[in-house]
Amino acid sequence: MSVILIYVTCEDEKEALKIADTLVSSGAVACANVIPQTMAVFKWEGFIQKKSEAILILKSQKDRLEGVIERIKQIHSYDLPCILAMQVEGGNAEFLEWILSNSMHSE
Numbered sequence: 001m002s003v004i005l006i007y008v009t010c011e012d013e014k015e016a017l018k019i020a021d022t023l024v025s026s027g028a029v030a031c032a033n034v035i036p037q038t039m040a041v042f043k044w045e046g047f048i049q050k051k052s053e054a055i056l057i058l059k060s061q062k063d064r065l066e067g068v069i070e071r072i073k074q075i076h077s078y079d080l081p082c083i084l085a086m087q088v089e090g091g092n093a094e095f096l097e098w099i100l101s102n103s104m105h106s107e
Contacts, residue, residue, distance in 0.1 A: 006058040030102035
């Protein structure tokens, strides 16, 4: 199975929706979920940071990952955006097939 979830943190809901719209409309990902607000705590340039962010979860297939990463980096406002891919091990077979059939179009 080649279905993946791509986890991305964004500056805010507006940025997450912009990235989601771009990737879904191009066919690079089948769909996206935006979680409007979460709190991130991290160390950046030697200091502890606390920042409100939005979470973007994308559903696609493994062979689309590099293109998706490059497109996110072009759009994203962060110098070093969090982009993590996770292999899906199982789930609703019909839904998994839908993801595969809806993330095959050219970017």
